[in-house]
Amino acid sequence: MPDERFVAALDPASPRVALAKAIADGYIRRHPSLEQTWDWGDGVAMFGMVDLYRLTGEPQLRDYYQAFIDRFVENGYDFLIVASDRCPPALSALALYEETCEEPYRQVVTDTLTYLYDEALRTEDGGINHLGTQDIFGVSLWLDSLFMFGNVLIRWGELSGEARHLDEYHDQFSIFSGHLQDDSGWFTHAYDWPVSAQDPDVFWARGNAWVTAATYDYLRVRKARGESDPEVEAAVAAQVQAILDAQDPATGLWWTVVNRPGETYLETSASALFAVGLARGLREGFLGEEVRPAIEAAMAGIEAMVVDQGDGPVVTGISGPTTVGDFDHYASIEVVDDLHYGVGAVLLALVETSDL
Numbered sequence: 001m002p003d004e005r006f007v008a009a010l011d012p013a014s015p016r017v018a019l020a021k022a023i024a025d026g027y028i029r030r031h032p033s034l035e036q037t038w039d040w041g042d043g044v045a046m047f048g049m050v051d052l053y054r055l056t057g058e059p060q061l062r063d064y065y066q067a068f069i070d071r072f073v074e075n076g077y078d079f080l081i082v083a084s085d086r087c088p089p090a091l092s093a094l095a096l097y098e099e100t101c102e103e104p105y106r107q108v109v110t111d112t113l114t115y116l117y118d119e120a121l122r123t124e125d126g127g128i129n130h131l132g133t134q135d136i137f138g139v140s141l142w143l144d145s146l147f148m149f150g151n152v153l154i155r156w157g158e159l160s161g162e163a164r165h166l167d168e169y170h171d172q173f174s175i176f177s178g179h180l181q182d183d184s185g186w187f188t189h190a191y192d193w194p195v196s197a198q199d200p201d202v203f204w205a206r207g208n209a210w211v212t213a214a215t216y217d218y219l220r221v222r223k224a225r226g227e228s229d230p231e232v233e234a235a236v237a238a239q240v241q242a243i244l245d246a247q248d249p250a251t252g253l254w255w256t257v258v259n260r261p262g263e264t265y266l267e268t269s270a271s272a273l274f275a276v277g278l279a280r281g282l283r284e285g286f287l288g289e290e291v292r293p294a295i296e297a298a299m300a301g302i303e304a305m306v307v308d309q310g311d312g313p314v315v316t317g318i319s320g321p322t323t324v325g326d327f328d329h330y331a332s333i334e335v336v337d338d339l340h341y342g343v344g345a346v347l348l349a350l351v352e353t354s355d356l
Contacts, residue, residue, distance in 0.1 A: 002057035009283065012055050014354035016299070019306065019313065020052050020347050024061060026312025027343050033067040036340075038080040040148055041321070042068070043088025045340035047151070048347030050095045055351055062099075065092040073104045081115045083132035084145035090152050098159055112152055113165070123192070127175040130190070141176055141191040142324065147210035154214065158221045169218050170229055176211075177235045185242035186259060187211055190324040199326040205258040205270035206319060212239060212277030213348070220284045233286060236277075240287065243274055244294050251304070252297030256319050257330050264331045268305045268317040269342040271298055272349035279352045292356065299353050302346060309337075318342030 002012065011017065027045070036042040046065040053061035069092050072080075080086050093108035121129040121139050128149060129135075130142035150169050157165035179191040186203035215236045222229050246258050253266040254274060275298040281287035282295065305317045318339040322330065336342075 003054040006051075006054040009355065010055055010351060011355040016303075016350040016354045017052075017055060019303065020350035021056065021058060023306065023313050023315060023343065023350075024049060024052055024058075024347060026314065027338070028060060028064050030311065030338065031340070033064050034071065036068050038072055038077055038086060038089050040085035040088050040144075041340040043091065043148075044344035045347075046092040046344070047088060048344030048351075050092055051351045052347050054095070055354070062096075066096055069093050069096060069105065069108065073108065077108065078111050081112055082119075083134065084120075084128065084130050084142070084148040086132070087112050087116070087149040087152050091155060094152070094155055094159065109152065109156055112149075113156065116149055116153070116168070123175070125175055125178075126171060127179070127191075128172060137195055138192065140193040141179055142193070143176070143180060143187050143189055143204075143207035144210055146173060146176055147214040150214040151217065154218045154221055158224070163225075166218065166221060166225075170232060173215060173218070173232050173235070181235060181239070184259070185238035185240075187239070193324045196323065196325045196329070198324060201259065202257055202327045202330065203259050204322065204330055205254045205256050205267055206273065206322065208239065208243075208258060209254075209270040209273030209277070209345075212236065212243065213273040213280070213345075214277075216277045216280035216284070216286065219286055220280055223284055223286075236281075237286075240278065240281065240291070243278070244291065247294055247297065248301075249297075252294075252299070252301030253305075256333065257327060260327070263327075265319075265335060266301075266317065267319045267335075268302060268315060269319060269339075269345040272302050272342070272345040275299055275302065275349040276345070276352045279349075279356060283352075283355070295353060295356060299349065302349060306346070307337075314338045315343050315346045 049061045049065050090112040093105040097105035120132045127141045129139040130145050153165040153169045180187045189204050189207045253271040256264045256267040278291045278295050306313045316337040320334045320336050
């Protein structure tokens, strides 16, 4: 069944939703749930399916992520939750628990929260180690984490009504932004990472976009509770100004090294996640009408990156998995089509912008 609250805020009859359904249908055909792993890429793809299902009620979407979660519930998963990148699968379990109230799904969420609160290593000021329980490279913060574990805190905080989880997101955002946000508004990729050097003033688009998308969802939930968070709102608003200034005027997309236009390549997943954050911010009143043209331009660019390759529409132009590095490292990352997290990001964007 569609989520009536979700449907009321968005538009299930939008052409963007029709495109999202076509993308999801093809992806499900090409990538059976039995092939999916307990990791961030497949978890983000499933998260896109979750929000599309909430809007449309299409049974095959739920069947897909339910089969994914059920396989791990049956065979074991708790030993896999050892890092930020292992948290996104819990978002599918959370959605299934919301719909069914079945305890095994709640247990997945509980186990993920136990990892976050009790098991993950932390910096001296409390930031959650991106590599979780592993200290082989010390304790470091990566931007990606604010989306990977952040959405679990946000969505469970919303569903359970327990402010503790929203407070934890606030605390983590404050710690991360304190170490990573530049005066320009952009965030650097990592803090205290000893393995590879980072160039100063080189900002990775998708890392920044993870933050934008998750943080405006956090602010949405705070607002729904009659609360506000001026500190977080101001920090992400500074990032938004940088986002608007960096958008490519010809395509509506963003470069993978976002502040170096023309020197790398335009990237689909980051552009989709920026669109998610901007649209959420606009719809919830945190951003003004000045962002609407940027959202529309972004969506036109994203839709142009969806290409029919003979088996339905395929999301193209996705930067491959990216570790921390210098400018040449980010510029050299291979571009891939039909990649799980890029598909998930585009589904989230098509859903989030369906009412604009």
